[in-house]
Amino acid sequence: MKIEVLLLPSQKPRLDSYDLVAVIDTLRATTVIVKAVEVGAMGIYPVKSITEAMRLKEIVPNALLAGERKAFKIKGFDLGNSPLEFTKENISGKNVILTTTNGTKVASIYQNYGKVVAMAISNVETVARYSENFQNLLLVCAGSHGEVSLEDSYTAGKFVSFFDMVSLNDGGIIARDISRSDPMKMLKTSHHGRYLSSVGMGEDLEASLIERKAIPVLKTDMINLKFFGGER
């Protein structure tokens, strides 16, 4: 098995295609997408802008608007970007249009490289079990505003750590090396974790560590991309 880890999405993948591409934005886009699928959302549509979210709401049935700017809920939206808001009561059976500063922009870039799934600390073990027989995997850390992020790199490293015989690029070696620390301590040390705590969203860090079994898969729904939990 070969695992290639991109610590930033500006890095170009080495291969043209992979058995699986796992996109990671642990605080908080992919954590939220994993939770949404687990509690029964029909689909999560990652979009780049507020305008695009509004436009999509016109055509997607039964849709909620969700997203953040600087971690806070966007004015007029139904939900922010906290896993605590993505409850079964709020979103089961519904579609969610999600725009975040960062992570939702990354997923679309990599769809030509293979099947894209959303990964966070919460479902890293589930995705690893699912990947056991794959040969070439690509893990893409969304990072934060163009910077390498500790929690995304850590999540990639946790994934890598499930496999003994594995060929890694340098990004993968680095990720594995840093994944031995305590996850809560790591989140509290990370730049974005500290920011979330400072604006009263520290509970999101604990919520990010709850283990989940969902694997959100990206697919094209008409001309739009959505994550959903249907087939794998």
Add this chain to the structure above:
Amino acid sequence: MKIEVLLLPSQKPRLDSYDLVAVIDTLRATTVIVKAVEVGAMGIYPVKSITEAMRLKEIVPNALLAGERKAFKIKGFDLGNSPLEFTKENISGKNVILTTTNGTKVASIYQNYGKVVAMAISNVETVARYSENFQNLLLVCAGSHGEVSLEDSYTAGKFVSFFDMVSLNDGGIIARDISRSDPMKMLKTSHHGRYLSSVGMGEDLEASLIERKAIPVLKTDMINLKFFGGER
């Protein structure tokens, strides 16, 4: 003290200016530049292309051409890019025009952010001692062909580890976390270290670990940039 570590030069620095900018390309550009300054080279001119190297040789007195493509010496050049070639006999009192695939391109980008020095594992302690009273430092890892490199990140982490009370970005935390391993083991594990060993240049890894006291500083020499060891 604040240390910002860019694991790839595609990342934008947060500040407009720093007390010091340390550019790192441990295998092998900055290792070679440190050694060249230590054994008495007049100046090392980092250039991007072979054409530019040839042009510069016409105007720089007493100059040697050095550089590599895929780790091997460029045809017609005096030296490759191995620290073993940069002996006192070969280069003392001379100017060296150096073109490498990677590291020499990075230095020029960051000259507007502050005084640029070349750092490698060999002089990391010397640069750390020199930086003791600075407030804002930027460490830029050159990486390898647009990918994060283990040995550059490790070198940045070694630097960070010299300081107790320090504020770090996530790149800095990651770098520090991975810098606890054995340096030789790390070099042998790294992608470029394995490549160098595979093409018979494994001795360069040991040579990269020899401690040195030189701090090559980047300055403008007429319209060209050069590293030199004169004033700090």
